Amino acid sequence: MSQHPGGNAFDVNQRYSLVAEAAWVFQHPGGTVACRPLRVEEASMAAAIEATRFQPSTSVSSFESLISGHNGSCCGIFIDGTLVGCAAANITPVLDGYAAEAFFDNVSILAEHSGCGLGLVLTAYLLALCSRAPHQCSRATLEVRTGNxxxxxxxxxxxxxxxxxxxxxxxxxxxxxxxxxxxxxxSPEFNVVLSESVSHALELFHVKQLQRSEVDA
Ligand SMILES: CC(C)(COP(=O)(O)OP(=O)(O)OC[C@H]1O[C@@H](n2cnc3c(N)ncnc32)[C@H](O)[C@@H]1OP(=O)(O)O)[C@@H](O)C(=O)NCCC(=O)NCCS
Known part of the structure; x- marks a missing residue:
């Protein structure tokens, strides 16, 4: 067990094994953080979140296709059950001996929840989804503003x-x-990178929660 500042214990081994599971759930006194694939009925909420952070944003019907189609992966991050961010990728499946690739569409976290590690957790989760069955992607690509x-x-x-x-x-x-x-x-090394990234993100979340509780006190 590793002891975080403030006394919250996180089980490193448990967190590591979460990489292979369908949903990631992290219990914290400041709120339960969970990542999971989105459901079709959540497409409009995801589109609404993205529209607050990104223009031009993905339409509801595009989110629905990404969620329900075979060549997309779309997931959300929740705090105490409320959707606060979403991320999606298009998948190019294995073709003529070339490995499958993930093309990131976008990653968006509601402004009021930014800077708490959630974008990092969600991006790690999307990569985990893309890398395992049925997609088995070996590579991922994206475009990003130079100033972001x-x-x-x-x-x-x-x-x-x-x-x-x-x-x-x-x-x-x-x-x-x-x-x-x-x-x-x-590669096995990639799982280590995912695990270390999630650990770092949870530290950010924990520190932010401490700061918030100090302000509220
Ligand atoms: C970009 C975005 C997804 C980041 O998510 P987030 O939850 O705010 O980011 P995190 O809290 O996980 O922080 C990730 C890293 O960025 C740093 N960071 C966060 N906000 C920052 C800011 N405003 N300025 C500089 N660094 C910042 C964190 O310190 C952390 O760095 P570290 O790993 O070196 O400690 C989010 O801000 C967002 O939705 N932006 C609008 C949409 C967008 O630009 N999407 C990406 C398109 S390519």
Whole structure:
């Protein structure tokens, strides 16, 4: 067991094994954090969350296709049962001997819950979903605004590296896109990266909860 500041015990082994399970659930006195695949009836809530953080945002029907189709993966993060963030990827299945790849659509966390580690947990969870059956992706790719510091920190921690720039790719405001790739998602080392990233994210969540309870006191 590892003892976090403030006395909350997290079982490292238990957390590690969560990587292979359908849902991740982390009990914390400040709230239960859970990640799981979204259901079709939650598509409109996911679209509404994304629309608050990202333009142009994914339509409800696109979320429905990602959730119900075979070539997509879509998940949400919940605090005490309330959806506070969503993430999705399109999957290119194994083709002519080429390994399956995940193309990240987006990751969005409601502004009032940002900076608490939730974006990192959710992105790790989406990668875990993409890497295991039925998708078995070996690689993942995404585009990110050059100035999106928080997103780039998440991707770097999970092992993504920048392989190119699309000049003036984004509008409102105009900005370059960095093209990031992650390799070796089937390696044992990747599971360690996921586990360490989740540990770090839970530290961030814990520290944020402590700060909030100090402000409330
Ligand atoms: C980008 C986004 C998903 C990040 O989620 P989040 O829950 O706020 O981020 P986390 O709390 O998990 O923090 C992740 C890392 O970013 C850092 N970070 C968080 N907010 C930050 C900020 N405003 N400025 C700088 N760094 C920040 C954290 O310290 C952490 O870094 P570390 O791992 O080195 O400690 C979220 O801010 C969001 O929804 N933004 C709008 C949509 C978007 O840009 N999506 C990404 C598209 S590619």
């Amino acid at each position: 510091v928080a997103a780039k920190r998440i991707y770097a921690r999970l092992g993504f590296t920048c392989h190119g720039i699309r000049k003036r790719y984004y509008s409102h405001p105009t900005e370059d896109a960095e093209i990031h790739w992650l390799e070796n998602m089937q």
